[in-house]
Amino acid sequence: MILIFKATGLELIKIFSKWRTYIGFATITVLVPLIMGLVRRYGFGLEYEATRSLGNSFEFIGSLANGLLVSYYLMNVLWVHFPFFIMLVAGDVMASEGAAGTYRLWLTRPINRLQVVTSKFLATFGYTLAIVLFLGICSIGLGMLIVGGGDLFVFDKGILILSQSDALWRFLLAYLIAAWVQMTVASLAFMFSTWTSNSVGPIIGTYAVIMVSLIMAALKIGALEKIRPYLFVSYFDVFFMPFCDPIPWGDIGASLLKLTAFIALFFGLSVISFMRKDICT
Amino acid sequence: MVLRTVNLSKRFGNRWAVADLNLAVESGQIFGFLGPNGAGKSTTIRMLLALIKPSRGTYEFFDQDARQLGIGVYRKIGALVEKPDFYLYLSAERNLKMLGELSGGVSSQRIDEVLEIVKLQDRASDKVKNYSHGMRQRLGIAQAILCDPELIILDEPTTGLDPVGIKEIRDLIVSLAHDFGKTIFLSSHLLHEVEQVCSHMAIIDNGKLVVQGAVHDLLKATDYFVTEIAVDDPERARTVLADEPRIRQITLTENTLKVQAAVEARPDLVERLVQNGLKVSAVIPRTSLEDYYLSLVQHSDGQ
Numbered sequence: 001m002i003l004i005f006k007a008t009g010l011e012l013i014k015i016f017s018k019w020r021t022y023i024g025f026a027t028i029t030v031l032v033p034l035i036m037g038l039v040r041r042y043g044f045g046l047e048y049e050a051t052r053s054l055g056n057s058f059e060f061i062g063s064l065a066n067g068l069l070v071s072y073y074l075m076n077v078l079w080v081h082f083p084f085f086i087m088l089v090a091g092d093v094m095a096s097e098g099a100a101g102t103y104r105l106w107l108t109r110p111i112n113r114l115q116v117v118t119s120k121f122l123a124t125f126g127y128t129l130a131i132v133l134f135l136g137i138c139s140i141g142l143g144m145l146i147v148g149g150g151d152l153f154v155f156d157k158g159i160l161i162l163s164q165s166d167a168l169w170r171f172l173l174a175y176l177i178a179a180w181v182q183m184t185v186a187s188l189a190f191m192f193s194t195w196t197s198n199s200v201g202p203i204i205g206t207y208a209v210i211m212v213s214l215i216m217a218a219l220k221i222g223a224l225e226k227i228r229p230y231l232f233v234s235y236f237d238v239f240f241m242p243f244c245d246p247i248p249w250g251d252i253g254a255s256l257l258k259l260t261a262f263i264a265l266f267f268g269l270s271v272i273s274f275m276r277k278d279i280c281t
Numbered sequence: 282m283v284l285r286t287v288n289l290s291k292r293f294g295n296r297w298a299v300a301d302l303n304l305a306v307e308s309g310q311i312f313g314f315l316g317p318n319g320a321g322k323s324t325t326i327r328m329l330l331a332l333i334k335p336s337r338g339t340y341e342f343f344d345q346d347a348r349q350l351g352i353g354v355y356r357k358i359g360a361l362v363e364k365p366d367f368y369l370y371l372s373a374e375r376n377l378k379m380l381g382e383l384s385g386g387v388s389s390q391r392i393d394e395v396l397e398i399v400k401l402q403d404r405a406s407d408k409v410k411n412y413s414h415g416m417r418q419r420l421g422i423a424q425a426i427l428c429d430p431e432l433i434i435l436d437e438p439t440t441g442l443d444p445v446g447i448k449e450i451r452d453l454i455v456s457l458a459h460d461f462g463k464t465i466f467l468s469s470h471l472l473h474e475v476e477q478v479c480s481h482m483a484i485i486d487n488g489k490l491v492v493q494g495a496v497h498d499l500l501k502a503t504d505y506f507v508t509e510i511a512v513d514d515p516e517r518a519r520t521v522l523a524d525e526p527r528i529r530q531i532t533l534t535e536n537t538l539k540v541q542a543a544v545e546a547r548p549d550l551v552e553r554l555v556q557n558g559l560k561v562s563a564v565i566p567r568t569s570l571e572d573y574y575l576s577l578v579q580h581s582d583g584q
Contacts, residue, residue: 003383010379017370101366105424108330108362109383110355278333 004115004122011123015089024085024131032074032138036146039070066150067143068167072243074139078132078178079236083185083210084203085131090124090189091202094274098197103279117274121190121267128186129179136175140168154243162243170242177252178239184232184259185210187266194270194277232262283308283432283464284329288338291324291488298324299488301338306466306481308431311458313479313496314468315574321488322468323363326436330360342432356384359430361438365421369410373401373420376409377427384428395423399453415446422453426463433457436468451478472574484577491577500573508547510538511563512554521557522550539567 015021044065094117097103106116152167154160162170188209192202213233216224228234238255241248284306291299299321306312316322327333329340331352340347342354367376374392381387396402399419409417418438425433435454439447455478457463469475475482476496483493492499500506512518515538519531522540528550530541540550547564554561 006382010382013375013379014368014371017368100369101364102368104330104332104360104362104366105380106383107332108355108358108360109380110352110385111383112352279327280333 003111004119007111007115007119008122008126011093011119012126015093015123015127018089018092020088020092021127023088025134027085028131028135028138032135032142033146035074036067036070036139036142039065040147044070065147066152067140067145067147068149068152068164068171070147071136071139071143071171072152072154074135074143075174075178075239077135078181078239080210080214082132082135083182084207086128086182086186087189087203087206089127090186091193091206092199093120093124093190094193094270095196095199095202098279099199107279113275114271117194117271121187121270124186124190125183128182132175132179132182136171136178140171152243156240156243160243160245162245170247173242174239177242177256180256180259181236181239184262184266187263187270188232191266191270191273194273229258232259235259282306282341282344283310284312284466285341285344286325286329286338287340289325289328289335289340290337291321291328291333292336297336297488299328299485302485302488302490304483304490304493306432306464308464309458309462310481311454311465311467311479313475313482314466314485315472315475315482316470316485318470320470320485322470322485323436324488325485326360326362326434326466326468329434330355330358330362332362356428357431358434359425359428359432360434360436361421361425362434362436364440365417365424367409367417367420367424370408372406372408373412373423374405376420377424380424381427387427391427391429395427398426399423400449414441415443415449418442418446418450419453422450426457426461430463432464432466434466434468437470438467439469439471439474447474454478484574486577506542506544507567508540508542508550509563509565509567510540510551510554510561511536511565512538513560513562517557518554518559521554521559525550525553 097106107113149164151164152162154162185206189202189206192205193199196202210233213231217228217231217234235255235258238252238259241252241255282305284304286302286304289299289302289304290297302321302325304312304314304325314322314325324333328335329347331347342350342358345354347354367373368379371379373396377392377395378387378389381392393402393405396405399422401416401419401423404412404416409420412420418441422435422438425435438454439450442450451474454465454467458465458480467475467479479496481493481495482499484491510518515533515536518538519533522528522531522538525542525546527546528540528542532539542550544566547566551561551564
């Protein structure tokens with residue numbers, strides 16, 4: 001067990017020694033302040049969209065837009081765009097070692113393959129958690145700093161007004177859940193990564209699976225309802241659930257459990273593949 | 282016995298890359314594992330290091346079945362498999378530290394020691410991507426000896442090196458065996474390498490063992506020793522020795538006579554030359570492993 005933790009630490013060193021790891025962090029560092037700055041300068045256009053349907057019943061005085069509202073909307077990138085940063089690293093973790101031939105160094109040490117694949121998986125989880133939380137901290141921190149704090153207005157089947165302190169802990173919960181959602185993406189890319197010695201394949205493969213699944217989940221065709229429960233993207237929206245009132249703990253738990261099953265499946269297939277693999281490179 | 286294989290075999294598709302290989306390596310030997318490219322040397326080494334699974338057969342380390350020993354045995358084994366691939370974006374020191382930690386941890390002092398042995402101490406903090414091929418090869422040996430293993434498995438460690446680099450690696454291998462008491466299993470397709478470095482050898486061809494034993498004994502038994510004799514009149518010397526029945530072949534290159542004969546015949550041959558008024562200035566024993574090897578491999582192909 002100690003060896004796994006040691007190896008995980010070493011894997012994290014490897015991950016964070018590669019420039020590709022910082023693409024996601026750099027993008028967030030540039031994009032979030034840019035968005036917040038633009039909102040501060042030009043206002044939040046979506047505010048009108050959100051309040052238009054309620055305009056007949058409510059009178060809005062002043063601006064509802066603040067850093068928390070922008071952060072809330074920014075969470076939508078977690079669906080399609082953000083997973084790219086996850087795939088970029090998770091798809092490389094196993095494949096790059098095969099391509100570089102470094103498995104020969106690693107596996108001729110007193111560490112077994114299960115320990116190797118587990119440590120790489122844990123390190124991938126570490127990266128995923130780090131980048132999701134980085135997005136959260138940047139978007140909420142910079143949002144409050146640049147645009148300003150205040151109550152969060154959530155427009156979803158009505159209006160939910162959350163005080164700043166209430167909203168903040170819900171954001172924390174949402175981002176932790178989002179990390180688990182992204183871990184599903186990471187574990188899929190990781191699985192593809194064990195099957196090949198080229199990190200481009202896992203990235204394309206994972207993206208293809210996500211896009212096809214999202215299309216199937218979005219289409220309002222009755223026949224597709226049958227397979228929807230078996231698509232992991234069907235549970236992606238779980239990170240928005242903390243902003244409901246009351247928080248649907250049961251639904252969150254059920255979705256997380258299903259995502260966990262997908263993660264376990266992808267990890268299990270990765271282990272089987274790696275254990276049986278002849279290291280010929 | 283440090284290493285023993287029992288009917289070790291590996292099949293890729295319908296082709297047996299290694300078939301019923303039986304090797305025996307004893308403590309303190311520099312064991313040359315010789316064969317042409319594609320003979321099955323690297324496949325054998327990969328099986329020994331659990332990188333690929335044997336299709337049949339077993340192997341033992343230190344007189345125990347490797348399956349019973351588990352991965353713990355790799356604490357006592359250092360290896361360099363084919364070209365030395367490292368994490369290019371990390372320094373040599375960091376690479377060694379990481380590998381050491383997987384083996385239970387090594388001190389900074391030990392890392393400095395091995396870097397000094399392979400003469401890389403001045404470039405320890407440089408990223409490996411800035412290393413030449415020869416430096417990477419030496420770093421490969423450094424990682425193999427990092428945890429002070431009893432058995433060192435080296436797969437073609439001089440591939441791609443310049444003559445100076447080759448000599449350095451060969452000297453290092455000999456030093457590891459003689460000065461540090463390591464057992465070396467050296468795979469090579471270079472005959473001179475095995476001839477110069479190894480005490481014992483096995484020849485493999487088409488995945489099958491052709492022969493194994495002490496280099497000296499194998500050559501002696503097959504009478505393939507060559508002696509170079511420097512004389513004042515090589516042409517006449519050749520005529521003098523022409524009817525000597527113990528000589529298998531005589532060739533003349535520049536001013537040196539190359540005589541292929543058993544070691545025991547050497548004093549008599551020299552005496553005969555002197556008795557015939559020739560001045561012998563040097564007698565240099567040279568084995569001809571190349572001839573021996575080719576005869577075995579050709580014979581193996583013929584079968």
